[in-house]
Amino acid sequence: xxxxxxxxxxxxxxxxxxxxxxxxxxxxxxxxxxxxxxxxxxxxxxxxxxxxxxxxxxxxxxxxxxxxxxxxxxxxxxxxxxxxxxxxxxxxxxxxxxxxxxxxxxxxxxxxxxxxxxxxxxxxxxxxxxxxxxxxxxxxxxxxxxxxxxxxxxxxxxxxxxxxxxxxxxxxxxxxxxxxxxxxxxxxxxxxxxxxxxxxxxxxxxxxxxxxxxxxxxxxxxxxxxxxxxxxxxxxxxxxxxxxxxxxxxxxxxxxxxxxxxxxxxxx
Amino acid sequence: xxxxxxxxxxxxxxxxxxxxxxxxxxxxxxxxxxxxxxxxxxxxxxxxxxxxxxxxxxxxxxxxxxxxxxxxxxxxxxxxxxxxxxxxxxxxxxxxxxxxxxxxxxxxxxxxxxxxxxxxxxxxxxxxxxxxxxxxxxxxxxxxxxxxxxxxxxxxxxxxxxxxxxxxxxxxxxxxxxxxxxxxxxxxxxxxxxxxxxxxxxxxxxxxxxxxxxxxxxxxxxxxxxxxxxxxxxxxxxxxxxxxxxxxxxxx
Numbered sequence: 001x002x003x004x005x006x007x008x009x010x011x012x013x014x015x016x017x018x019x020x021x022x023x024x025x026x027x028x029x030x031x032x033x034x035x036x037x038x039x040x041x042x043x044x045x046x047x048x049x050x051x052x053x054x055x056x057x058x059x060x061x062x063x064x065x066x067x068x069x070x071x072x073x074x075x076x077x078x079x080x081x082x083x084x085x086x087x088x089x090x091x092x093x094x095x096x097x098x099x100x101x102x103x104x105x106x107x108x109x110x111x112x113x114x115x116x117x118x119x120x121x122x123x124x125x126x127x128x129x130x131x132x133x134x135x136x137x138x139x140x141x142x143x144x145x146x147x148x149x150x151x152x153x154x155x156x157x158x159x160x161x162x163x164x165x166x167x168x169x170x171x172x173x174x175x176x177x178x179x180x181x182x183x184x185x186x187x188x189x190x191x192x193x194x195x196x197x198x199x200x201x202x203x204x205x206x207x208x209x210x211x212x213x214x215x216x217x218x219x220x221x222x223x224x225x226x227x228x229x230x231x232x233x234x235x236x237x238x239x240x241x242x243x244x245x246x247x248x249x250x251x252x253x254x255x256x257x258x259x260x261x262x263x264x265x266x267x268x
Numbered sequence: 269x270x271x272x273x274x275x276x277x278x279x280x281x282x283x284x285x286x287x288x289x290x291x292x293x294x295x296x297x298x299x300x301x302x303x304x305x306x307x308x309x310x311x312x313x314x315x316x317x318x319x320x321x322x323x324x325x326x327x328x329x330x331x332x333x334x335x336x337x338x339x340x341x342x343x344x345x346x347x348x349x350x351x352x353x354x355x356x357x358x359x360x361x362x363x364x365x366x367x368x369x370x371x372x373x374x375x376x377x378x379x380x381x382x383x384x385x386x387x388x389x390x391x392x393x394x395x396x397x398x399x400x401x402x403x404x405x406x407x408x409x410x411x412x413x414x415x416x417x418x419x420x421x422x423x424x425x426x427x428x429x430x431x432x433x434x435x436x437x438x439x440x441x442x443x444x445x446x447x448x449x450x451x452x453x454x455x456x457x458x459x460x461x462x463x464x465x466x467x468x469x470x471x472x473x474x475x476x477x478x479x480x481x482x483x484x485x486x487x488x489x490x491x492x493x494x495x496x497x498x499x500x501x502x503x504x505x506x507x508x509x510x511x512x513x514x515x516x517x518x519x520x
Contacts, residue, residue, distance in 0.1 A: 062422060062425065080427075082426065082427050086426070086427070087423065089419055093422070095420060095441070098441075110428045
């Protein structure tokens with residue numbers, strides 16, 4: 001697995017919270033294995049608490065797995081890799097005391113970009129997400145969709161090959177979410193970044209992903225991988241196509257029982 | 269100013285004017301002994317003389333000196349110890365309830381002890397002001413740093429922030445509004461307790477002067493100093509609020 005053919009390799013990774021033997025110990029993730037090719041968009045979908053965000057944090061090096069191994073470009077992950085991986089979080093991860101531009105530049109300062117390059121790169125990233133005119137606004141002055149675009153700009157400014165997105169559009173309304181999904185698909189087509197995207201939305205998963213990893217209820221395991229064979233950028237036409245509908249229904253069938261399980265429902 | 273706000277302000281001004289009018293009427297017609305409530309005009313006259321002659325300065329400078337030193341002691345120790353406590357979950361669990369409990373004890377009860385320790389001069393006033401201001405400052409510092417949104421910390425960590433960058437660029441600005449509120453409360457409490465303790469046992473200061481004129485049956489001069497104390501309190505409050513608003517504006 002060390003030949004670096006894949007952008008991300010996850011092998012037999014488990015994660016438990018709480019000490020062994022404690023009745024409250026929670027196994028969030030159980031022996032997950034997957035590979036993500038360069039330039040691929042992989043969606044993780046599953047019921048609440050199935051460990052999909054945990055897996056994302058393990059890949060990003062924000063947590064260390066209880067068992068198994070995560071590798072980025074063939075190298076084992078031992079901590080955050082800011083030069084290779086950038087994050088987009090669900091919400092409120094922008095620093096409210098800094099302007100949008102300064103948020104993007106601060107990320108670069110953390111990453112170690114020389115001072116002289118930051119301004120130009122930050123403005124370019126803001127232009128990419130269509131926020132060039134809002135560089136001097138504070139996050140509180142932006143709508144939810146704009147905040148997430150600003151977060152995306154911050155991640156893009158880091159110029160990493162891999163982007164990890166933890167339910168980035170979950171707090172947004174359906175329409176805004178679709179538009180941002182289209183933009184993301186276009187970005188993927190243009191830059192060839194590798195993206196891992198956690199979501200709750202069936203439609204979002206099918207619309208964005210090259211492959212969808214479906215998780216079981218806790219303890220989370222990867223139940224199935226579904227391939228969506230459709231090139232990027234994806235258009236509105238794909239959103240309304242029969243193909244998307246079919247895949248969405250398939251996904252729903254797979255998830256339905258798992259979601260019942262998380263609600264304590266044992267009906268056959 | 270909107271219509272509703274104008275109405276509030278006019279009503280407030282009318283209320284103050286009514287209080288002054290009642291005073292003026294009551295003291296003019298001799299309903300109340302002039303020893304208890306001197307004619308308003310006498311008090312105002314004394315106040316004007318006080319300002320013109322600058323006779324207030326020796327006492328005011330003592331009170332302000334006590335305030336500045338007490339606040340410096342309380343803010344440096346409160347912020348520093350508060351930050352150190354906030355670094356450890358264990359320390360927060362142990363010390364936060366402890367300081368909150370101590371905060372609820374009326375610390376002015378320590379004043380007689382402080383007079384024995386530090387004498388009748390500014391020392392005992394500084395000690396009581398610093399003690400009383402210390403608690404809101406340390407409690408808010410602990411709260412400010414303890415409740416920094418985890419998502420800021422995670423985001424900064426994912427982007428490779430060093431320990432120093434984490435402190436200066438994330439923890440400090442995130443905690444700052446709460447810490448600042450503690451500093452404001454501490455500053456006001458220090459001023460109030462210093463004035464109060466000056467009236468109990470002191471050699472000089474605004475509070476001392478007010479009590480000494482009361483004891484020498486010179487209420488017009490006493491009120492002149494009370495006016496001065498009110499104006500100083502108002503100016504200090506306005507100053508602190510302006511500083512706070514300026515800093516807070518950045519936080520949307």
